[in-house]
Amino acid sequence: MNQTPDHRAGSVAVIGRPNVGKSTLTNALVGAKISIVSSRPQTTRHRLLGIATFPQGQIVLVDTPGLHRQQGKFSASAMSRVMNRAARGALEGVDVGLLVIEAGRWDEEDTLAYNVLSDAGIPVVLVVNKVDRLREKSALLPFLAEITQNREFAAVHPISALKRNGLDGLVKDLLRQLPQAPAMFGEDEITDRSERFLAGELIREQLMRQLGAELPYATTVEIEHFTEDGAMLRIGAVIWVERESQKAIVIGKGGARLKDIGSKARQQMERLFDRKIFLETWVRVREGWSDDETALKAFGYE
Template sequence: MNTTDKKTNKHYKLGYIGIVGRPNVGKSTLLNYILGEKLAITSRKPQTTRQNLLGIHTSEKAQYIFVDTPGLHQQADKKINQYMNKSARLALEQVDVIVHICDSTRWTTDDDYVLQLLKRHDIPVIAVLNKMDLLSNMDAIIPEIEAMSTRYPYAEIVPVSALKNRNVSHLLDVIANYLPLGDKIYPDDQLTTASMRFIASEIVREKLFKALHQELPYSIAVITDSYKEVDGKVQIFVTILLERASQKPIVVGKGGKIIKMIGTQARKELQLLLGQPVELRTWVKIKENWSDNDSSLQQLGLNQGIDHF
């Protein structure tokens, strides 16, 4: 509870906003821009986000508590994909407003799948047509808005470019219109409820996603084994889990080149985030078929659904 505000503002808004959509439509990029800090990891590969993540944005008129969710997708053969879908579906049941993010340049069957899930909920849904900067001209957004209005009775349809910061402030104003009245529950400077242990493992995983090609990143999990301050620096030990022994030489690279590069990139980003020196050590281990095993996913904390809020 924020104790800095002694007076209650009767017009202040507070609410939870579920950010949903198919994979790779820019959900995490949008959240990061709104927060003014890179909190959610991103990459060009779909299904980068695996767990719900709370992001908190506080303004003079509202406290927005965003729930960034994994991309909803129909092809969910492995247990991890089923848990990712379940995590996103659970978020829809616990929020005040849903922000449905779509790619303004194309509509897919996974978008249809998301739409069917939205129809089960009786709360305001705001459609966000992202990536408007990729359209040939501004007039090209008009038919996209018209098409969206025929698909679902959205409360509002807002075109934005999360990457180029176009119309994002307007989107926040629109969302605030649908939030309930309420007092702040988090301090003004708090951006998330996620632990630094979690954020550290996610930053390492992001670097792996960007360095590795094809399907290999989807066979990788990262666990923070230890996170502590020692002699004026933060010491972080992480384990990189792979599903097959044959993947280890690819991740490590010749002479350890790849794993050293990933470690260096992650350490630099963590130092910027923490504002102090970081010692980052990585180990690579094999845990066969972890992504399709209930017990392994439970140990990794990847089947917990949604943060408590």
């Protein structure tokens, strides 16, 4: 790729409270699905890079778990502490902070996220996501005026990440904030994570989508084997739960739920990896894994 003298490149931390659309925005800017998405808060558990390359520059997006206050049963768990550390750690060495909020809503967790970015001493770009869901469109301007009062933002962008509306202006402003530098990654690279990691995440996405209400945080995925067989990838994955009763829920009647989870995850993998996938899944029990820092480390949580 020929780079202009004014070519810009740098890293942007995507920060916000849970479920505001950070991963949807990351995927939209990258142009590929690298971050899993569901309607459940805290779907994103890991920090990962999304690499968005444009003729004018390269934006390395650091997608993070949602920042949340330490209260309630989940917030007191080891997983909650790990996720908050991952979100705060994403600010180390970045050039810009991207604060993502939901149109029409600003609460204490949004203030927490803003304060974390403000304390980092970097330019903060505000993204007001889900504007397409606002019933009263006339309420947007007063809302923007209210939340930007006494807060410093380098730019403000109302967008819909899901519908990809408003992204062009956002990209221009992000690039403007980045230093003049050559690209940090190759033009065809979209993430720093391996296919093995992404395979596990795509299975966990189906668990969150299908069982998020029943087992919101009690499941995780471990890839046991990941081998190439000619043009095919053979993947074996273990779904870990915390109790025998949860194992039965994941498997479903006659194995139907587990089969559906595997089938939909396999289709997503084939789309992302552009090759045939042979996927096997098993469900095993490890009591209290989500509140055990040793277990979390073994399962790849930072």
